[in-house]
Amino acid sequence: MENSILLVEDDPNLGSVLQEYLQIKGYNTTLKCDGEEGWDEFQRKEYDLCVLDVMMPKKDGFELASQIRTRNTSVPIIFLTAKSMKDDKMEGFRIGADDYVTKPFSADELLCRIQAVLRRCQNTTTSDMLEEDQFTVGDFSFDYQQRLLQIGKRQQALTSKEADLLKMLCQYKNNVLRREVALKQIWGNDSYFNGRSMDVFITKLRKYMKEDRSVEIVNIHGTGYKLSVIAGRK
Numbered sequence: 001m002e003n004s005i006l007l008v009e010d011d012p013n014l015g016s017v018l019q020e021y022l023q024i025k026g027y028n029t030t031l032k033c034d035g036e037e038g039w040d041e042f043q044r045k046e047y048d049l050c051v052l053d054v055m056m057p058k059k060d061g062f063e064l065a066s067q068i069r070t071r072n073t074s075v076p077i078i079f080l081t082a083k084s085m086k087d088d089k090m091e092g093f094r095i096g097a098d099d100y101v102t103k104p105f106s107a108d109e110l111l112c113r114i115q116a117v118l119r120r121c122q123n124t125t126t127s128d129m130l131e132e133d134q135f136t137v138g139d140f141s142f143d144y145q146q147r148l149l150q151i152g153k154r155q156q157a158l159t160s161k162e163a164d165l166l167k168m169l170c171q172y173k174n175n176v177l178r179r180e181v182a183l184k185q186i187w188g189n190d191s192y193f194n195g196r197s198m199d200v201f202i203t204k205l206r207k208y209m210k211e212d213r214s215v216e217i218v219n220i221h222g223t224g225y226k227l228s229v230i231a232g233r234k
Contacts (some may be wrong), residue, residue, distance in 0.1 A: 002028040003048040003118060008064065009080065010056040018051075021107040021227060025059050027114070035059025039067055047075060049118060050102035051110070054081035054092070065095045068127040074147065076117045080105075093197040098158050100193065135170040138215040138229050142166060149208055156208045165201050169217065169227035178224040 005027045009015035015031045022029040027222035030045075032038040036058045042050070050068060065077050066225035076098040089100050101110055141150045147163040150158040159167065163207045164186045168177055183190035183198060202217060202225060209215050218226045 002026060004028045004030070004046070005114070006030050006042055006047040007033070007050070008032045008035065008056065008061070009053045010034055011053070014175065018107060018110065022111070022114075025111055035061065035064040042068055043071065047115060048074045048205055049078070051080060051114070054079055055229060060118045061089060062095055065092070069096050069159075073157050075180065076160075078110075078113055078117060080110075090196060093200045096161075097197075098161065100148050120186070120188060133167075135167070137170060137173070137209070137227065138212040140209060140212060140215065142170060151211055152213075154213065158208075160203055164203055165198070169205070169225065173229060176220050176224050177228050180224075183225070197206050202224045 003020060003132075005020070007019055007029050009031065010020065010033055012033060015033065019029045019031040028039060030047075032041050035056045038050075039059065050065075052061040052064055056064075059067075061079055061081070065079070067073065068077065077096060077186060078099045078101060079092045080101050080103060081092075082103040092100055098120075099113050101113055102149040110196065111178050126162070136146070140149060142149050144163055144167045147158040147160065149158055149166070159232050160162055165182065166184050168185065179195060179198070180190045183194050186193040187197065202219075206217050209217070215232070216228045217229050
């Protein structure tokens, strides 16, 4: 079955070229030319991946991605931008982006990024389903398949990357999860920007789990992170 892509790009020439290229490569691609049109289209139909230009009229890519995340916490998002500032990339990752492509780029590069992101998000095999997916962390219960973190009556829905990262931390509970191991398994490589992205997700997980003082995600300088659970500390 074809993967469906929502492409939101305000440059009509670039948008048309990318749409045609992706459709030739087997992706059912819908093109919208501004953030408002993109949001209307996303509410109308389910998509497997969103490719969003950052600088757009009416509603920029960051605002559109934030709205998309209120409706769907797991759909992969790739940003297209002419900007190369680190702060812009970090803003995208904070919103929940899966990847970032800086203009100018080739259509082949975008295709490779799309394929890598979809592989990470859709590579659920039968053996994966048999792995442990229910975890108890202090007073928290974590359902990996449902991407749900719960303490008492409070539930926190997680994005796919948040869930993947928390699962690895749980599997290494009270032991060090090395940065390069997590980055290669979840992000595909241990590049600088992927490392910064992981730091953003760690910050989010710390915020979600702050209600239980017995649970702490500890930064092991120069090595990685450890999910520390200390019995009796409340």
